[in-house]
Amino acid sequence: MPTVRKLPPRTAKHETLQPADWPAPKGYANGIKARGEFVFVGGMVGWDAKEKFPKGFVAQAKQALENIVAVLTEGSAGPEHVVRLTWYVIDMDEYLAVRRELGAVYRAVMGDNFPAMALVQVGRLFEPEARLEIEATAVVP
Numbered sequence: 001m002p003t004v005r006k007l008p009p010r011t012a013k014h015e016t017l018q019p020a021d022w023p024a025p026k027g028y029a030n031g032i033k034a035r036g037e038f039v040f041v042g043g044m045v046g047w048d049a050k051e052k053f054p055k056g057f058v059a060q061a062k063q064a065l066e067n068i069v070a071v072l073t074e075g076s077a078g079p080e081h082v083v084r085l086t087w088y089v090i091d092m093d094e095y096l097a098v099r100r101e102l103g104a105v106y107r108a109v110m111g112d113n114f115p116a117m118a119l120v121q122v123g124r125l126f127e128p129e130a131r132l133e134i135e136a137t138a139v140v141p
Contacts, residue, residue: 003141086134
């Protein structure tokens with residue numbers, strides 16, 4: 001399974017945008033400025049390579065993030081290059097109930113990179129067993 005890795009020859013070169021009079025965000029950035037090659041990762045659900053879903057929101061989130069890292073790797077990118085994530089969840093209350101545990105899983109897979117993010121509750125996802133889907137945009141310098 002993919003783990004956090006650093007790419008020595010192509011390190012992240014992006015700037016976090018934070019208005020001085022705004023409170024600091026927790027676990028995301030209000031904005032990112034970056035230059036380089038774009039890698040777009042389509043919506044990843046939390047299934048494995050055999051299209052099997054683990055039980056629970058956090059386990060599915062971990063797998064979805066690992067799936068994102070696997071696609072990034074194909075584009076010579078890593079978690080440190082991600083500048084934007086969009087999360088689509090079936091149940092916002094389910095997400096809110098596991099935020100702490102989710103934060104630990106996020107850092108284990110994505111490291112200390114906190115890109116611009118959006119979190120949206122949706123009525124359903126294409127895969128009936130999916131609890132969430134995540135899209136990613138990375139910029140490789």
